Amino acid sequence: MKSWLPIPAGSHFSLANLPFGIISTDNKPTRRPAVAIGQNVLDLKAFADGGGFRNLQTLPSENISVFSETTLNAFAALGRPSHKAVRAYLRDIFRGDTPYSDALKTNEVLKHDAIIPLSEVQMHLPLAIGDYTDFFAGRNHAHNVGTFFRGPSNALNPNYNHLPVAYHGRASSVVVSGTPLRRPWGQALASPADKTPEFRPSKRLDIELELGMFLCRENKLGEPVSISDAEDYIFGYVLMNDWSARDIQQWEYVPLGPFNAKNFGTSISPWVVLADAMDPFKTNGLPNDIGLQQYLRESRTDNILDIQLTIAIRSKLPTSTSKFSP
Structure with missing residues (x-):
């Protein structure tokens, strides 16, 4: 499966993975969720604020706020079916033959706001840990x-x-x-x-x-x-x-x-x-x-x-x- 966003051969962050984490940047120090893809991350708060999830019918609008949290706990609490649906949708967003081109691929403003080089983000604990x-x-x-x-x-x-x-x-x-x-x-x-x-x-x-x-x-x-x-x-x-x-x-x-x-x-x-x-x-x-x-x-x-x-x-x-x- 190929992506319209360049992904180096052998990358651990291919379309088959799309792991979730918590990032911050120098210009936006507030922690927020993201997924890693190739040598970049997709800022899920910026993506959600820009209407990126509007085509995901299985994610109720009231749940979009989980991507504005400072940890992944709220997203995790949605349950396995939601995790699977969100990951599959994001994979479709980045596919070369994406059915949702206007959501990100051809949306230059949102690409500028939501796609950030990995080298420019700081990583944090992905979830608040209550027990171990x-x-x-x-x-x-x-x-x-x-x-x-x-x-x-x-x-x-x-x-x-x-x-x-x-x-x-x-x-x-x-x-x-x-x-x-x-x-x-x-x-x-x-x-x-x-x-x-x-x-x-x-x-x-x-x-x-x-x-x-x-x-x-x-x-x-x-x-x-x-x-x-x-x-x-x-x-x-x-x-x-x-x-x-x-x-x-x-x-x-x-x-x-x-x-x-x-x-x-x-x-x-x-x-x-x-x-x-x-x-x-x-x-x-x-x-x-x-x-x-x-x-x-x-x-x-x-x-x-x-x-x-x-x-x-x-x-x-x-x-x-x-x-x-x-």
């Missing part, structure tokens, strides 16, 4: 971390194959990628044989490439969400770096789990890839030989996202870059 739960979801990752703490023979605790293992993190320290973070201080053992810890900066600061998920619906206090309805609660995904001070974590995590070793900062990418955009990447997960209890059994087997990611680590001393795929 960190899941121990990757089996290989869980085995590697468990080996570090307890050895390979006891890497996975008995409960791992039976239920989702997670802890509540600090929502207030989730920051957008690029935000500087201070190396944490805490108690750690100088050597495994020591019994008394010392208070010092972490010497084993670790990164964790993870996938973050934003939810778009709430449930009443104490009211469970069935596994068959869970998909309807997913707004979209971001990349996440769950910074971890392993030496501090090793000393403090018994018996209640991570604390200062994890809560000093969690970085997320600023663009939210909508759940519908990820559907083509669904596949089967790793086999689990232990039968799950009924409330955790899913009807669909392609319940895992197959995403190829590469990490690049750049060091100042000496200057080098290492790349690997998890």
